[in-house]
Amino acid sequence: MDLAQTIGQRIKSIRKARQMTLKQLSETTGLSPGFLSQFERGMTNIAIDSLNRIANALSVPLESLLKIASQDKGIDVIRSYERDxxxxxxxxxxxxxxxxxxxxxxxxxxxxxxxxxxxxxxxxxxxxxxxxxxxxxxxxxxxxxxxxxxxxxxxxxxxxxxxxxxxxxxxxxxxxxxxxxxxxxxxxxxxxxxxxxxxx
Missing domain, CATH: 2.60.120.10 (Jelly Rolls)
Known part of the structure; x- marks a missing residue:
């Protein structure tokens, strides 16, 4: 699974935990529901500024979507909004x-x-x-x-x-x-x- 797919799945998990629909996320970010759906399924890439808008709409830090620092250190962090x-x-x-x-x-x-x-x-x-x-x-x-x-x-x-x-x-x-x-x-x-x- 590539980074875009991983981030897309993470966004979907957080969005559902927030009980937010794709339409609501679209209205908040200005990104179309179709694009958001494709990105959550790993079917398209996304610009960093658009990703930042999604992070703001979900009220999470941008780095929590990327998890770059945690991955580099080999730390497997489960955020409160990611728990199964x-x-x-x-x-x-x-x-x-x-x-x-x-x-x-x-x-x-x-x-x-x-x-x-x-x-x-x-x-x-x-x-x-x-x-x-x-x-x-x-x-x-x-x-x-x-x-x-x-x-x-x-x-x-x-x-x-x-x-x-x-x-x-x-x-x-x-x-x-x-x-x-x-x-x-x-x-x-x-x-x-x-x-x-x-x-x-």
């Missing part, structure tokens, strides 16, 4: 905090927890390894076997993941937590893919 997000349940949104999670021994993620309906049953689960939880915003109830505790911003907890556990937002406001899992479950997925490829 997944709705893993009606009340939990997962944010990946690195671009290649299968490369590392531990897995850091952020979760936005929406308030649960009253009287919803909390199912506990267990898995191999350990889990670290740090609350960034809101109040989060953590369940561990037959016990529970409420964590507030700045609170943290380190648990043995082989014990039945879970966490939930029982408050009336959204919460945000950082979790770190070790070992990284993506490593096992990678091993499984390799076994399948080798016919094992």
């Amino acid at each position: 997000s997944t709705l893993i349940s009606p009340h939990v949104i997962q944010f990946m905090l690195n671009s290649q999670p299968e490369r590392f021994a531990f897995l850091p993620r952020a979760f936005k927890l929406l308030p649960l309906p009253q009287k919803q049953k909390i199912e506990l689960y267990s898995h191999e390894g350990q889990e670290f939880i740090y609350v960034l915003e809101g109040a989060v109830t953590v369940y561990l076997e037959d016990q529970s505790t409420i964590l507030y911003p700045g609170d943290s907890l380190h648990i043995d993941s082989t014990k039945p556990h879970n966490w939930a937002n029982l408050s009336s406001m959204p919460a945000l937590i950082l979790t770190v899992n070790s070992p990284n479950p993506f490593l096992f997925l990678d091993d499984l893919r390799q076994d399948v490829d080798e016919g094992q």
Whole structure:
């Protein structure tokens, strides 16, 4: 993938994170929707002044689109607007905090927890390894076997993941937590893919 394609994909990701349409970006930058669409798909090049207009419209520094300095230093930075997000349940949104999670021994993620309906049953689960939880915003109830505790911003907890556990937002406001899992479950997925490829 060349630099223009990479920048185009980055712009599309930021635009969608901003919930901005191509038409809205066109009106702000003066560039046609057709041209913007082609550039996002890597089908055309762009002048630096036009790229600067896009950066201003998206409220991001021009260098964050180019990432030249980061690439030269070999630093893989994930900007807040670039994070992959997944709705893993009606009340939990997962944010990946690195671009290649299968490369590392531990897995850091952020979760936005929406308030649960009253009287919803909390199912506990267990898995191999350990889990670290740090609350960034809101109040989060953590369940561990037959016990529970409420964590507030700045609170943290380190648990043995082989014990039945879970966490939930029982408050009336959204919460945000950082979790770190070790070992990284993506490593096992990678091993499984390799076994399948080798016919094992």
